[in-house]
Structures are given as structure tokens and as C-alpha cells.
Amino acid sequence: MSNSTWKFETLVIHGGQTPGEWNSASLAPIYQTASHRFDTAEELSEVFAGKRSGFIYQRLRNPTNQVLEKRLALLEGGLDAVVTGSGMAAINDAILAICRAGDEIVSGNSLFMSTFLLYANVLKKLGIEVKLVESADLGAWKKAVSDKTKLLFVETIGNPKLDVPEIAKLAELAHAHRAPLIVDNTLATPYLFRPFEHGADIVVHSTTKYINGHGAAVGGVVIDAGRFDWPEDKYPDFKPFKERKGKLACLDKVWREIHINFGTTQSPFSSFLTLIGSDTLALRMERHLANAIRVAEFLDQHPKVKWVNFPGLAQSPDHAAAQAQFQGKGFGALLTFGLETEKQCFDFIRRLKLIYQLANLGDCKTLVIHPWSSQYVSFTEESRRANGITPDLVRVSVGIEAIEDILEDLDQALKAL
Ligand SMILES: Cc1ncc(COP(=O)(O)O)c(C=O)c1O
Known part of the structure; x- marks a missing residue:
């Protein structure tokens, strides 16, 4: 049984599993099965009715997925979680469980591209309006949020603008308007x-x-703190979920209403891989955070580099907020920097020997991408710029390789420009 007094570095390895279960296997087994067999119709009926616990069908719940759910809830200090087939599925599940046609969301505008497209293309079509505000501008949030607002949405560190909003202030604002953050x-x-x-x-x-x-x-998760009370006059369709699950009304709604019916299920094999990966999260993050500062400082001093955006640099407008919020632990491991032209960005990427160009981040390998010509290529020029994307921008996801090798690769590719 996971011990709630364990430190993060221990929970990340042991959280969610109990010694002795699964025939004493040390890793959670992969329950690669679409469904589970029952001896009697009475038993199956009771599980369907929620009168006894049990697994029925993978799209509903899966034992491997449940281990990951428990671990991630413990790591975030939440009550429980639902893992999903992707990060976008998690965002969809959470928003659609709370909002319906006619509702209004206020969101930071510094967002992962697909979240932005979800708002613009999907939620709009469903009659849910999203007001976008500068993520780190509390005054803008205050102007936009009203008692009509059904939820506030923000990224801790905006991808790719890398701004750092003050979460405690946004939570206070949300709660003053009886809305969740x-x-x-x-x-x-x-x-x-x-x-x-x-x-x-x-x-x-x-x-x-x-x-x-x-x-x-690929995977995602929705984690519920179990604290928001979903006032009945504002969230009338939460009533049956509150009656059934109390504090976990929202997660129950996420699961029962959206996750199951949209089929945003995580594959148990993906959960297994994610569990193994997560064992080393604390150790990897320590190195990611340290390497990112070194890379930002190196690029900041490099004669071929025009500018660097990283909240860890003193000149960043988000530096003070990031220092306070992250308590000196680090500033994330994503950064962007500018070269002279788009062509220089392409030349730089072509010359990299160690660093991979690919559309992902947070990998143990160092990664680069030129977002203007790749992820954002279908956006209008105006909306690319509004999302903080310019033709001269290269994004780096700093990995955990030896810092000397990362810097040497960046240097040789920059020097050749
Ligand atoms: C901040 C953020 N949220 C959500 C997502 C979507 O995650 P996924 O690709 O797992 O759907 C991404 C992907 O890059 C992201 O960077």
C-alpha cells in the first residue's frame, strides 16, 4: 500500500502498487484484455450497477491503467484520476464533463497548439465560447471572468510562449466566481x-x-483534487454525480459521461510503458532542469543567437514569477531562441548531429523543432504570431544527456551558420 508520508522521489517509484499483489511481480502486469469474465449474471449486474468493484471492459476501466491512475493522483496530491489515450483526450474529457452548449470558458492564450484548435474548431461548434486572455496578466483574467464563467483553464508554463501565470491568484479568482481552475x-x-x-x-x-x-x-490523465463543490444553481447536471460520488463528482462525470462514451481510453500497454518511465521522473527532472539552465545561458551568450526565451533567465519577464512559484527548483526544460532568418533555422537543424528534430517534448533526448514551418504551418501568419511563433524561432526541449555533448552539438551547428 502506498504510504502517504513518502517523499516524491519514493512515491514516484512505489506509488499505486502494493507489495504481494499480482503474484508478487514487481512491475504492474499488462492486462491486455478487452473484457473480463464473470461466473454469474448476479455478479456482473452488481459490478455494472456499481454495487461491487470489478473490471468489465477495457474502455471502461483496466487494472494496469488503474495502477497508473493511483500513482499520478498521488504524485499530484489529488484524490483520484482517469488516464486517457492522449493529453488532448484528457483536456477534452475534463472540459466536456463541465461545460455544455451556451457555457463560457476563460483560458490563458499561451497554449499547446491542439488545445487552441480544440477551442476554435470543436468547442465553438458545440456552442461553448472560450475567451482568451494573456496567461500571465492577472488584470486581463479579472476583466474576462464573470459569474457566467464555467471554468478557467491555464498551462503552468505555456507551450511555446513559456510564460508563467500565478496559479494561486487564478485559483482565488476562479473561486470568487464559483468556478473551478x-x-x-x-x-x-x-x-x-x-x-x-x-x-x-x-x-x-x-x-x-x-x-x-x-x-x-502517447497518453494523458485527468486528476481531481476533490475539493470543488459544484454549486447546484450553476452546475445543475452535477447533481446525480455528487449524490453518487461526493467529492469525486467531477471525476465520475469525466469517466461516466465523457471518457466511456467518447472512448478516450488508454491502452494498458501504454500505461505499462508510462509506469516504467515514471519511475525515474524525479531523477530525470533534476537533470532536465539543470541542463535547461545551462543551455539557456549558453545560447544567451552565443554570437549567432539573437534572443533566448526561457523563464530561468534574469531578463525574462516571467523570471520573478517562476522563481517564486517553483521555489528555486528550476524553470522547466523547454526554451526557444531566435536566429537571423527562417533559412538559418533550417540550416541549423540540418547540421545537428546528436540532437533530434521531431514533434515532441519532454523526452530524455534533446529535441528541436521549427514550429513556424511544422506544427503551426496551417495557421494564418497572424495567428502564428499571436501564439508567439515567428519564422526565426527554434524550440528546444532540453534532454538529460551529458551537458557537454548537448552544448557541443548546438555550438557546431550554430558556428557553421
Ligand atoms: C502542454 C501540452 N498539453 C497537452 C498536449 C497534448 O498532448 P498529447 O500529444 O499527448 O495529446 C501537449 C502536447 O505537446 C502539450 O505540450
Whole structure:
């Protein structure tokens, strides 16, 4: 049984599993089965009716997935979790469980590209309006949030603007308007920052990134702090979920209403890979955070580099907020920097020998991408710029290789420009 007094570095390895279960296997087995057999119709009926616990069908629940759910809930300090087939599925599940047609969301505008597209293309079509505000501008949030707001959504460190909003202040604002705050904590991870300790109500992650750490599986998670009370006059359709699950009404709604019916299920094999990856999260994050500072400082001094955006640099407008919020532990491991032209960015990427160019982040390998010409290529020029993407920008996800090798590769590719 996981011990709630264990430190993060211990929980990350032992959280969610009990010695002796699964025939004493030390790793959670992969329950690769679509469904589970029952002896009697009475038994199956009781499990369907929620009168006894049990697994029925993989799209509903799966034992391997449940180990990951318990571990991630413990790491974030939440009550329980639902793992999903991707980070986007987690974001969809959380938002759609809370909002319906006619509702309004206020969200930071510094967002992962697909979250932005989800708002613009999908939620709009469903009649859910999203007001976007500068993520780190509390005044803008105050102007936009009203008693009509059904939820506030923000990324701990915005991808790719890398701004750092004050989560405690946003939680206070949300609660003053009787609305929950959802935090996408993908870029920070619970090693660097635990949003529930700052008042957030729901945390989502793309586990594809640092939590897995090896680029081995796509996945996501919705974690519920179990604190928000979902007032009946504002959230009338929460009533049956509150009656059934009390504090976990929201997670029950996420699971029962959206996750099951949209089929946003995680494969147990992906959960298995993510569990193995997560064992080393604390150790990896320590190195990611330290390497990122070294890379930012190196690029900042490099004659070929025009500018560097990283909240760990003193000149960053988010430096003070990041220092305070992350308590000196680090500043994340994603950064962006500018070269002279788009062509220089392409030349730089072509010359890299160690560092991989690919569309992911949070891998133990150092990764680069030129977002203007790749992930954002279908956006208009105006909306690319509004998302902080310019033609001269290269994004780096700093990995955990030897720092000397990372710097040498960056240097040789830059010097050749
Ligand atoms: C901050 C953030 N949230 C969510 C996602 C979506 O995650 P996934 O690709 O696992 O769906 C990403 C992906 O890059 C991300 O960076």
C-alpha cells in the first residue's frame, strides 16, 4: 500500500502498487484484455450497477491503467484520476464533463497548439465560447471572468510562449466566481510544481512528455483534487454525480459521461510503458532542469543567437514569477531562441548531429523543432504570431544527456551558420 508520508522521489517509484499483489511481480502486469469474465449474471449486474468493484471492459476501466491512475493522483496530491489515450483526450474529457452548449470558458492564450484548435474548431461548434486572455496578466483574467464563467483553464508554463501565470491568484479568482481552475501541468510536472497546493481543482497532463520520458507512449490523465463543490444553481447536471460520488463528482462525470462514451481510453500497454518511465521522473527532472539552465545561458551568450526565451533567465519577464512559484527548483526544460532568418533555422537543424528534430517534448533526448514551418504551418501568419511563433524561432526541449555533448552539438551547428 502506498504510504502517504513518502517523499516524491519514493512515491514516484512505489506509488499505486502494493507489495504481494499480482503474484508478487514487481512491475504492474499488462492486462491486455478487452473484457473480463464473470461466473454469474448476479455478479456482473452488481459490478455494472456499481454495487461491487470489478473490471468489465477495457474502455471502461483496466487494472494496469488503474495502477497508473493511483500513482499520478498521488504524485499530484489529488484524490483520484482517469488516464486517457492522449493529453488532448484528457483536456477534452475534463472540459466536456463541465461545460455544455451556451457555457463560457476563460483560458490563458499561451497554449499547446491542439488545445487552441480544440477551442476554435470543436468547442465553438458545440456552442461553448472560450475567451482568451494573456496567461500571465492577472488584470486581463479579472476583466474576462464573470459569474457566467464555467471554468478557467491555464498551462503552468505555456507551450511555446513559456510564460508563467500565478496559479494561486487564478485559483482565488476562479473561486470568487464559483468556478473551478483546470491546470495543464505537462511542462512543469508534479516534480517542479503541484497545482493543487496552490488552489487548482483539476490537473491534466499529457503523460506522453516528461511523465513517460522516453517518447514510448502517447497518453494523458485527468486528476481531481476533490475539493470543488459544484454549486447546484450553476452546475445543475452535477447533481446525480455528487449524490453518487461526493467529492469525486467531477471525476465520475469525466469517466461516466465523457471518457466511456467518447472512448478516450488508454491502452494498458501504454500505461505499462508510462509506469516504467515514471519511475525515474524525479531523477530525470533534476537533470532536465539543470541542463535547461545551462543551455539557456549558453545560447544567451552565443554570437549567432539573437534572443533566448526561457523563464530561468534574469531578463525574462516571467523570471520573478517562476522563481517564486517553483521555489528555486528550476524553470522547466523547454526554451526557444531566435536566429537571423527562417533559412538559418533550417540550416541549423540540418547540421545537428546528436540532437533530434521531431514533434515532441519532454523526452530524455534533446529535441528541436521549427514550429513556424511544422506544427503551426496551417495557421494564418497572424495567428502564428499571436501564439508567439515567428519564422526565426527554434524550440528546444532540453534532454538529460551529458551537458557537454548537448552544448557541443548546438555550438557546431550554430558556428557553421
Ligand atoms: C502542454 C501540452 N498539453 C497537452 C498536449 C497534448 O498532448 P498529447 O500529444 O499527448 O495529446 C501537449 C502536447 O505537446 C502539450 O505540450
